[in-house]
Amino acid sequence: MAAKYPHHEIEPKWQKFWDENKTFKVYNHSEKPKYYILDMFPYPSGAGLHVGHPEGYTATDILARYKRMQGFNVLHPMGWDAFGLPAEQYAIQTGVHPSLKTAENIATFKRQIKSLGFSYDWDREINTTDEKYYRWTQWIFLKLFEKGLAYEAEVAVNWCEELGTVLANEEVIDGKSERGGFPVVRKPMRQWMLKITAYADRLLDDLELVDWPDSIKEMQRNWIGRSEGARVRFAIPGIGDSVTVFTTRPDTLWGATYMVLAPEHPLVSRLTADEYSGVVKGYQDRAGRKSELDRTDLAKEKSGVFTGSYAVNPVNGKEIPIWISDYVLMSYGTGAIMAVPAHDQRDYEFAKLFELPIVEVVSGGDIKQAAFIEIESGIMINSTTPDGSFTINGLKPSIAIRNTIEWLGSNGFGEATIQYKLRDWLFSRQRYWGEPIPILHHEDGSVIPLNDSDLPLTLPVLDQIKPSGTGESPLVNAREWMQVVDLQSGMVYRRESNTMPQWAGSCWYYLRFLDPENSKQGWDPEIEKYWMPVDLYIGGAEHAVLHLLYARFWHKVLYDLGYVSTKEPFKRLINQGLILGEDGEKMSKSRGNVINPDDVVNVYGADTLRLYEMFLGPLERSKPWNTSGIEGIYRFLNRVWRNFVDETGQITRLSDSEPDLGLMREIHAAIKKVTDDMENISFNTAISQLMILNNYFRNMDLIPKSAMEIFVLLLAPFAPHLAEELWSKLEYMHSIAYEPWPKYSEEYLVKNDYEMAIQVNGKLRDTITVTNDASRDQILALAKSSEKVAKYVSGKAILKEIFIPQKLINIVVKS
RNA sequence: GCCGUGGUGGCGGAAUUGGUAGACGCGCUGGAUUUAGGAUCCAGUCUCCUACGGAGGUGCAGGUUCGAUUCCUGUCCGCGGCACCA
Structure with missing residues (x-):
């Protein structure tokens, strides 16, 4: 009876260990070189995590763990982009305040993300709806205003008379409101605009400075147009x-x-x-x-x-x-x-x-x-x-x-x-659940920004969030909040009722992660200089244009004002592909093809889910989920377990002897392949190399301890729980997270002999094994002596002999 | 329509500079073990044929080359984005 490896015990155990020991806490000062690796933080929807989220998060986690083992000081944070339309719609329908629903959703997301064993520094968790966060979003808006980059204009919006509200494009279907099917017209309303067009040329030119996929750069160029x-x-x-x-x-x-x-x-x-x-x-x-x-x-x-x-x-x-x-x-x-x-x-x-x-x-x-x-x-x-x-x-x-x-x-x-083609950014929303715009309107029409000392301007608590009926945001229902009286002058002001779009919070969150507790500044400039730019940014391709362009715009404004030290925020960018349903279609509730990561973790464990999502294929590509495919990964991890551990849970087949040359070659080939694949973010082939090495172990009676250790180290970024468990069974008392990444030496990769292909007129006829010191003439003679080759060569005039060292011989004969 | 991206076994995919196509995994077939099933282990698995041998094969049609999944030309199809951008 072959035992399954006990992921139900191992995974919570190590997650608890990492939490309690603050294994992944990161400090802003270090002798080590820095590496900032960032995920596009999620909108915590009510539906919870779907298997698309962990794809990007697993990729960044693997790289974060790899970089730590290579001796980098790695910043790898996570947070919540939690303002947005769904929570407000939910509030209108149910009366539940968006802050409550949002907190609930975040709790679910956090539990799910933590169950996958990602090595985030949770002490840096941020939430865009937290007033301690959006205080600084408002501060940046004031900087934009001071610089003349924020202005008011009459712009046409989707107005629905019956609902008494302005609708987002996605709420309008065939000219009718999604809710109720009422007619929608274009109606000009006063809006806040951001002058992104003033930065068009720099947004275009500075694409030269970043290491992004050409296709994304091209999309941004076309958007700027x-x-x-x-x-x-x-x-x-x-x-x-x-x-x-x-x-x-x-x-x-x-x-x-x-x-x-x-x-x-x-x-x-x-x-x-x-x-x-x-x-x-x-x-x-x-x-x-x-x-x-x-x-x-x-x-x-x-x-x-x-x-x-x-x-x-x-x-x-x-x-x-x-x-x-x-x-x-x-x-x-x-x-x-x-x-x-x-x-x-x-x-x-x-x-x-x-x-x-x-x-x-x-x-x-x-x-x-x-x-x-x-x-x-x-x-x-x-x-x-x-x-x-x-x-x-x-x-x-x-x-x-x-x-x-x-x-x-x-x-x-x-x-x-x-x-x-680029237009100025329509920045205001007639919504409750967003950052209030810190502006006062005087009855004479003048516009007055709040002072820094008045921030944060917090959202008023409303018993009920309901449309104003005028097209203004529900905030106008908060009459006391809306009216501001200057006690000294007796002047009466009306607050700006519009709020900011969801993009605002995500335009600068990568900066807040640097210094999330700072109450004096959005971030400390010295800390910014240490960490920025983001070395690697991974997220979905749906943000290829808007989010990345808006964030680059704000960053450039902050650069001009001297608040950040780099022209571009994100040095290297990768867009992960979509994970499709088993039917090859996009996962959606209506198609009934959604895979819930909780179920996968429950049956197979987090390590299996992580490995499987990476094994599916190249990160950038879209690929369909396949339930029987995940069984293969689960079997692999079980085979790893059985190679190391016997039925009683003791380490087994351990030998103190040195690996022989054949094993050394396998080990060093694996180190080289996995390391190279890490650098190229080609995890599917790295995992197959680990499988090859594990298969090699299976045929051995005893496995040298040094070989086991290297295997576990190579596995650690991919399957961290299993690796920690094996590492502790190899009698190490501390986490594997900061163990040095193995290095390979070329000497083990050099072989005494090699195989050569012999072609006649470009067709493979035989392969021969030759020693390293064999000369071209010796090899050719050997090739021609092959019966299989002679059959095609004898009696014919040889026109040409192509000799590619180490690879092949092609004998061209007159036919 | 335009832009981007892709097309390789039954399936996901591999092949770093033009050099032995199909690594690794799934599935399938056969065998071992088992009372049986499951699990595990071993072997096989691109297609076709007159089958100890040979022919074909990386969407399709050409081209360059001793040699093309890789380079060039044309063409078809899938996916994503944009959509009368002057």
Whole structure:
């Protein structure tokens, strides 16, 4: 009867040991080199942990443990990103205050995370909803405000009249509220914005400084979306004003046959001719009812209406009609375009639909068939000013663009400009469960920031969290809290009722981990200098753009103000892939394919779960869960146990002798492979190497103690509970956590002989074993003497002999 | 549509610079042990064929090369993100 290893005893035992001995407590000063390894901290949802969380956490834990064994002072903290919509929705439905529900969720998450044996320094645990934490989130907001990076603006939000509240995009489904199915409209409301666009260039350029996957960098570049072009002013004689458009193709100005404004462009009402005002208003209404997503997503067919007005094309003085259409977005560029149907796909479709003229100004395509948008192969035509003083005919578009911009500039019609896709960050939320924005409004309209000494501005306790009905946050229901009277001057102020978005707390949490107890500062600058930057940051790919971009933005502001010492917060980044359900689909309650880590830990133990998630495949890739696969890992750990421990729980098969050369080779090959794989974060192959070494032990009667020890050390980062248990059975009284990582020596990896492949015309025909000192001629002779080879070579002319040392011989014969 | 990413046995995957494709694990097959089952151990397991031998094979079609999973061109499919960005 082969005993199962007792993970139910071992795992809680060592978790308790680590807790009581504060094994993983980390200090801010050390002789050791530092290593800061960070997980994206979780939102503690009511559903508890799912198996996707431990994937990233296991990877960072393995590396943290490995780095400790290599002599690094490792900072590896965990905390909670606990503000957010679900707790507030739950409060509205049940009356349970978000702080209570949040505390409950955190307790569950913490219990689950601790059951997996991660080596966090729990003394540094933080919680974004703790006033001791968000006091500093508010402080950073004030710094942004002082720097002129926070401003108020009227911005359209999803307004639901029936619910009397503003909805997040995810709460709106097909233009209706998710709750109740009520209509939702776009309504402008006063909002706080953060001027992230002021940092666009640096956010773009400094991607050079970080060691991130190219694909993530590319996504951020695309999000920032820098594009070079020109602003061009078109006069509108009818109203004595002008409209400015942005274009990347000023060379095609002569082909601009009409102009399109976004329906909400401020000039639309002024330039709409009386007889068109009905249709224009109707069109604006319809566009306003669509969300931005609907406008872009569903508008496969072009639509639009003519305003009745005309603009003057500056390059040829021609009058062109002005239309409005929702394919032009107010939020990008100037909200107006010059339409060049011959050389832009969208304009081409629109012109075809409404039978507008199409004028070719770049030759090389067939504009009867499609818009010609090539920038390198075309040649400019039909592009001369009426007085003949300026032409770009005969030029390549890339040259023509430069020349045209110059001409526009010297004639006062426009100038070169850089446009970003990136928009300013809409920072305020009409919610209760978020950080209050530390701002006062005076009735004269002035805006006054709170003093540092007034922080934290805590959330008022509300008996019931319910919508204000006006679209403002539920905070306006706290009448006393909202009103502030200055006792000295008698002035009356109203508090800002908006709160911050969930992103705020996660924008700087990596800094608070450095110095979480500090009540005087967000963090001590000396401590910051010691730990920053984060050496390795691991989290889900869904945060590839927004979270990482926002955090980089705040970090750069803090850098400019001298509060942090590095330009970039996260040196190296890895995005783990999704763990899919057994059906290969994304895990979700509705599909019924969710695996609960508690169940896995209960049946197989935490070490098995950790190992299995790492063995599934490369960390970055998405991969499906497979329940019978986990059995294989469980068997492996049981085999490890039986290799070391007998049925009575005593260490067994232990020998004091030195390992022989064959075993030494296996051991050192394993050290090398596992170490290399650690550096490359290639844990699946590291684990298979441990399996190979363990299989080698299985065939031995006695195992030398030194060999056992090295195996346990290599296993320790992956299966820490089992490793601690075996380590203690090898009669060590202290934790394995800080034992030095084994080193390999090349001498054991060198063999006396090796195998060589022999190919004939590229096909494998035989393999031979040769000694290290064999010469090329000796090996070739040996190869040719092989019967299997001779069969294909004899009687044929040898054209070539390819000899790759240590690897193969390829004999090329005339066939 | 665009951008990113991937496509290798029945399944998850391995193959660090172009050099013996399929490591390791799962599953499956046979055997040992067992009253039986489970567990454990041993052996086999890419496909096809005329089978002690040979042919084919890394989504598909070409190309470069003595030699391609790896490099190049074209093409198909899956996944993720974005979505009229001027």
